[in-house]
Amino acid sequence: MTMQTTTDRTAQPTAQQILARCRELVRPQLAAAIGRLHPWPGEMAAFSLGWSEVNGRPVPGSGTGSGSGTVPGSGGKGVRQALTVLCAEAVGAPGETAVAGAVAVELIHTFSLLHDDIMDGDELRRQRETVWKAYGTGPAVLAGDALFALALETLAESGNPHSGEAVRHLAGALNDLVRGQAEDLLFESRPWTGPHAVQPHEYRSMADDKTGSLLGCAAALGATLAGAPAPTVAVLARAGRHLGVAFQAVDDLLGIWGDPEVTGKPVHNDLRQTKKTFPVLAALATPGPAARRLTALLTSPTPLDDAALRVAAALIEEAGGRSATLDEAHRHLDIVRDCLDSVPLARAAAGDIRTLLPFLVSRRM
Amino acid sequence: MTMQTTTDRTAQPTAQQILARCRELVRPQLAAAIGRLHPWPGEMAAFSLGWSEVNGRPVPGSGTGSGSGTVPGSGGKGVRQALTVLCAEAVGAPGETAVAGAVAVELIHTFSLLHDDIMDGDELRRQRETVWKAYGTGPAVLAGDALFALALETLAESGNPHSGEAVRHLAGALNDLVRGQAEDLLFESRPWTGPHAVQPHEYRSMADDKTGSLLGCAAALGATLAGAPAPTVAVLARAGRHLGVAFQAVDDLLGIWGDPEVTGKPVHNDLRQTKKTFPVLAALATPGPAARRLTALLTSPTPLDDAALRVAAALIEEAGGRSATLDEAHRHLDIVRDCLDSVPLARAAAGDIRTLLPFLVSRRM
Numbered sequence: 149m150t151m152q153t154t155t156d157r158t159a160q161p162t163a164q165q166i167l168a169r170c171r172e173l174v175r176p177q178l179a180a181a182i183g184r185l186h187p188w189p190g191e192m193a194a195f196s197l198g199w200s201e202v203n204g205r206p207v208p209g210s211g212t213g214s215g216s217g218t219v220p221g222s223g224g225k226g227v228r229q230a231l232t233v234l235c236a237e238a239v240g241a242p243g244e245t246a247v248a249g250a251v252a253v254e255l256i257h258t259f260s261l262l263h264d265d266i267m268d269g270d271e272l273r274r275q276r277e278t279v280w281k282a283y284g285t286g287p288a289v290l291a292g293d294a295l296f297a298l299a300l301e302t303l304a305e306s307g308n309p310h311s312g313e314a315v316r317h318l319a320g321a322l323n324d325l326v327r328g329q330a331e332d333l334l335f336e337s338r339p340w341t342g343p344h345a346v347q348p349h350e351y352r353s354m355a356d357d358k359t360g361s362l363l364g365c366a367a368a369l370g371a372t373l374a375g376a377p378a379p380t381v382a383v384l385a386r387a388g389r390h391l392g393v394a395f396q397a398v399d400d401l402l403g404i405w406g407d408p409e410v411t412g413k414p415v416h417n418d419l420r421q422t423k424k425t426f427p428v429l430a431a432l433a434t435p436g437p438a439a440r441r442l443t444a445l446l447t448s449p450t451p452l453d454d455a456a457l458r459v460a461a462a463l464i465e466e467a468g469g470r471s472a473t474l475d476e477a478h479r480h481l482d483i484v485r486d487c488l489d490s491v492p493l494a495r496a497a498a499g500d501i502r503t504l505l506p507f508l509v510s511r512r513m
Numbered sequence: 514m515t516m517q518t519t520t521d522r523t524a525q526p527t528a529q530q531i532l533a534r535c536r537e538l539v540r541p542q543l544a545a546a547i548g549r550l551h552p553w554p555g556e557m558a559a560f561s562l563g564w565s566e567v568n569g570r571p572v573p574g575s576g577t578g579s580g581s582g583t584v585p586g587s588g589g590k591g592v593r594q595a596l597t598v599l600c601a602e603a604v605g606a607p608g609e610t611a612v613a614g615a616v617a618v619e620l621i622h623t624f625s626l627l628h629d630d631i632m633d634g635d636e637l638r639r640q641r642e643t644v645w646k647a648y649g650t651g652p653a654v655l656a657g658d659a660l661f662a663l664a665l666e667t668l669a670e671s672g673n674p675h676s677g678e679a680v681r682h683l684a685g686a687l688n689d690l691v692r693g694q695a696e697d698l699l700f701e702s703r704p705w706t707g708p709h710a711v712q713p714h715e716y717r718s719m720a721d722d723k724t725g726s727l728l729g730c731a732a733a734l735g736a737t738l739a740g741a742p743a744p745t746v747a748v749l750a751r752a753g754r755h756l757g758v759a760f761q762a763v764d765d766l767l768g769i770w771g772d773p774e775v776t777g778k779p780v781h782n783d784l785r786q787t788k789k790t791f792p793v794l795a796a797l798a799t800p801g802p803a804a805r806r807l808t809a810l811l812t813s814p815t816p817l818d819d820a821a822l823r824v825a826a827a828l829i830e831e832a833g834g835r836s837a838t839l840d841e842a843h844r845h846l847d848i849v850r851d852c853l854d855s856v857p858l859a860r861a862a863a864g865d866i867r868t869l870l871p872f873l874v875s876r877r878m
């Protein structure tokens with residue numbers, strides 16, 4: 149694949165090409181940042197990013213420090229870093245201007261996955277052991293802290309004249325992120341029914357904090373580091389937040405109906421862990437027999453076996469929880485598009501962001 | 514106790530009075546910051562600071578949000594926040610100028626205690642359960658993250674014209690802090706003897722990173738937020754780092770010979786956990802029979818019982834490990850004093866810092 153610039157384009161690239169181009173742009177500085185860590189948290193960070201095995205040996209073809217990065221083992225798709233790069237380009241700057249911001253959001257994303265996996269007790273991520281499972285809880289706490297500190301240092305020391313404002317965006321996002329994670333954990337101990345049951349609007353607020361915050365920050369950092377005026381930054385940050393909520397809705401669909409081969413997690417994983425996700429809450433909020441049978445199943449004192457999990461997933465779908473969640477995702481994507489329409493943006497980058505939207509919602513299903 | 518200002522002073526206040534004055538100055542903004550947290554991590558943070566019980570009920574007399582704060586249950590002495598306030602005053606600004614920095618270092622200190630207790634498996638701190646023991650590991654990870662994010666937000670949003678530079682100091686300190694904690698954890702799996710044994714100089718480097726970094730940052734934030742020139746900030750930061758290393762040496766003494774009634778931890782706690790601290794490493798580095806007997810004891814395959822721990826502590830003292838550690842602390846305090854002599858400082862605040870030095874080394878013994 150060759151690098152494309154924003155000026156010599158003849159055809160709209162695909163979502164995969166856009167993500168790959170942004171990863172290539174960001175990867176050298178991301179690898180350099182990881183290289184500044186103490187070797188031990190550095191090894192855990194590289195493992196978490198899919199660059200190395202538990203023993204620190206590089207994953208073949210993961211392209212650590214070099215270019216490619218589209219191969220298996222290279223970690224996530226890099227949606228957050230891409231959003232930072234594309235928002236810088238959208239306000240008329242070269243993507244390079246915002247690479248420090250892209251590195252920071254990717255490091256914070258990795259930090260949050262690492263600590264969330266401890267809190268949630270998740271043992272698998274991307275078809276590999278989670279860091280706490282592979283290295284132990286204490287070391288995983290340390291590695292997360294190291295990534296958090298590294299993200300802050302990367303942004304604060306970037307030398308970009310707008311880094312102070314960028315740090316303020318990051319700080320706000322981090323506070324929201326923690327708040328969202330707190331709500332999500334508290335949802336677990338709340339009942340499925342009755343006056344204390346989690347309501348869909350509470351779920352939306354949690355998703356906005358937990359997932360919207362960092363995507364909103366990714367967009368804000370790109371525009372901020374590129375020197376965009378505050379109102380433009382605010383609009384792009386809002387677009388990023390809504391993209392995040394759409395993203396979370398799709399994650400919830402994958403958590404129930406996702407193919408384990410693709411998600412790297414067991415089938416019905418969220419149901420198995422009795423997580424209160426949007427499809428279930430939306431299904432429970434409907435009238436009718438499917439919701440009543442689902443309630444009976446979820447509130448039964450015996451843990452759900454594989455057969456019961458299949459029934460529960462079918463009842464959620466029957467009650468409309470699956471389609472409601474997809475509608476929810478599309479509703480938020482529409483808001484993203486409205487945001488993009490409301491400010492003047494560079495055509496190529498805005499086109500790239502639009503290309504990503506349907507891809508991110510249809511991913512891995 | 515009445516508040517003293519730096520101008521109307523007739524006699525040098527005591528160390529206790531100085532620390533109390535700084536705590537009073539910082540407490541309202543610290544309490545306001547904690548109040549901005551989500552209630553759940555907020556409760557854990559208040560518990561960790563000694564302001565509340567596990568159920569969130571305020572500790573009687575801990576003075577949350579008000580003034581006093583010298584009573585039992587009020588958490589630590591507040592050395593870091595005091596250093597920030599005093600360094601601002603030392604460069605000629607009112608202490609108020611640097612309160613956001615003092616809040617940030619106190620939050621980071623609390624974050625690091627909270628996460629370190631998870632990594633070290635410590636169940637007691639200040640005669641109470643540690644946060645992970647009282648609330649669970651996952652919630653304690655979350656509370657630490659919340660404090661980290663809150664510290665950054667407090668500093669970044671302070672409105673102080675030098676907050677960008679202050680954030681850079683904080684970022685650097687956090688990276689050092691994590692590096693020092695990584696080294697400290699790795700020391701545990703290294704042998705007591707042979708070519709891979711931890712050397713005293715490695716221990717010093719770890720202590721400089723783990724404890725020196727945040728005290729150096731505390732000093733740097735005070736001077737930075739007060740608008741001091743960079744060379745003055747650098748000298749005060751260096752003084753803070755050496756104070757931190759002295760502080761760590763004294764902590765190591767307390768970890769072996771400290772009174773459990775005062776430290777809130779079991780007697781010989783560090784020896785029981787076979788921690789590689791300066792007194793032990795210094796003792797092992799000496800020639801003579803005490804060091805040889807100590808080596809035999811520490812490398813014996815059976816865990817040390819209470820009687821063996823008493824013998825080990827006596828052997829460390831006999832081999833000179835206790836006095837070498839006290840010498841180490843005093844050597845670093847001398848460097849602190851040299852730093853203070855090398856720049857022009859406001860007399861009252863510099864006097865306050867000097868008053869704190871012997872107090873911090875003689876504490877709780």
